[in-house]
Amino acid sequence: MRERREIPVLYIVVPCYNEEEVLPEAVSRLTEELKLLQSEQLISPKSSILLVDDGSRDRTWALIESYSRMMPGVGGLKLAGNSGHQAALLAGLLHAKESADCVVSMDADLQDDVGAVRSFVRKYREGFDVVYGVRGERSSDTFFKRFTAQSFYKFMNRLGVPLIYNHADYRLMSRAVLQQLERYKEVNLFLRGIIPLIGFRSVVVTYDRGERFAGESKYPLRKMLAFALDGITSFSVRPIRWVTLIGFLLFAVSIVVGCYVVVRKWQGATVSGWSSLMVSVWFIGGVQLVALGLVGEYIGKIYREVKRRPLYHVEEMRQPSLAPELETS
Numbered sequence: 595m596r597e598r599r600e601i602p603v604l605y606i607v608v609p610c611y612n613e614e615e616v617l618p619e620a621v622s623r624l625t626e627e628l629k630l631l632q633s634e635q636l637i638s639p640k641s642s643i644l645l646v647d648d649g650s651r652d653r654t655w656a657l658i659e660s661y662s663r664m665m666p667g668v669g670g671l672k673l674a675g676n677s678g679h680q681a682a683l684l685a686g687l688l689h690a691k692e693s694a695d696c697v698v699s700m701d702a703d704l705q706d707d708v709g710a711v712r713s714f715v716r717k718y719r720e721g722f723d724v725v726y727g728v729r730g731e732r733s734s735d736t737f738f739k740r741f742t743a744q745s746f747y748k749f750m751n752r753l754g755v756p757l758i759y760n761h762a763d764y765r766l767m768s769r770a771v772l773q774q775l776e777r778y779k780e781v782n783l784f785l786r787g788i789i790p791l792i793g794f795r796s797v798v799v800t801y802d803r804g805e806r807f808a809g810e811s812k813y814p815l816r817k818m819l820a821f822a823l824d825g826i827t828s829f830s831v832r833p834i835r836w837v838t839l840i841g842f843l844l845f846a847v848s849i850v851v852g853c854y855v856v857v858r859k860w861q862g863a864t865v866s867g868w869s870s871l872m873v874s875v876w877f878i879g880g881v882q883l884v885a886l887g888l889v890g891e892y893i894g895k896i897y898r899e900v901k902r903r904p905l906y907h908v909e910e911m912r913q914p915s916l917a918p919e920l921e922t923s
């Protein structure tokens with residue numbers, strides 16, 4: 595390994611929403627991993643874990659608080675309400691950036707292989723600014739989840755959005771990237787779309803994705819669909835163009851149909867007319883409503899962006915403490 599960079603201070607940012615069941619295991623595995631990497635002099639002893647409580651209703655924050663009190667290298671950030679995964683992640687990233695040279699973002703449920711952090715850091719030290727964790731195989735996900743995810747990546751790529759295939763939010767970013775990320779002031783946040791836009795040297799690391807350690811997915815189908823729609827409409831206006839195109843097409847068809855009707859009328863053929871009328875009224879009505887809804891989706895986005903409301907509110911912050919031998923020195 596050619597090391598171009600000094601030993602970095604690494605922060606692992608973990609958004610947590612009602613994760614009391616997995617948190618103890620997640621924290622112990624992550625601290626183990628950090629200790630290991632520190633002993634191998636891959637990362638600085640000041641490296642830490644930053645747990646972001648996204649307004650959980652269970653004992654998540656109580657746990658985070660006690661960990662940060664008892665364990666060196668564990669910090670916590672409490673958001674005042676449930677702001678959603680992306681906003682919670684951003685909150686953590688921007689906080690971590692103050693103390694870290696590079697930050698890894700990861701879910702609390704241990705679906706992402708903790709061991710991949712080592713390869714992430716290696717790549718960082720080789721000079722990469724973004725390391726994307728990509729799921730090698732997804733046999734632990736249901737067929738439905740895999741299918742919908744694949745369709746989503748394909749659709750996004752067709753729209754011209756440079757998404758990394760099979761990459762969620764498990765990635766390493768250098769401070770320089772986070773500084774650029776901070777300049778994206780969007781309310782409709784879709785981080786995995788923004789990071790490739792920022793550029794910088796990036797590389798992909800493959801890992802195996804396992805089962806959720808415990809608890810339930812916080813992304814039911816409803817949220818998943820909303821997230822996908824958000825991703826699409828936040829990054830592309832092409833759907834609106836398609837709607838316009840469909841509009842033109844229907845317009846052309848209706849002219850042809852209109853001519854036909856007039857000719858038939860001249861020929862004196864009395865058309866009973868009811869069926870064709872009903873069909874076209876319903877059809878056009880449907881198309882119009884879809885079009886209107888889509889346009890509305892974008893207007894809704896503009897509305898939210900224009901208001902510039904903050905994405906999250908930090909209620910409490912617990913800075914990670916250093917290991918005792920470091921504090922005295």
Ligand code: UDP
Pocket residue numbers: 608609610611612613648676677678679682700701702703705810811812813
């Ligand atoms: N999460 C969050 N806020 C939310 C929903 C989820 O911070 O409103 C966190 C959650 O605790 C987990 C991560 O986001 O650490 C990903 O959620 P989950 O594992 O439930 O999603 P899935 O992997 O099923 O897509």
Ligand code: MG
Pocket residue numbers: 701703705806811
């Ligand atoms: Mg998960």
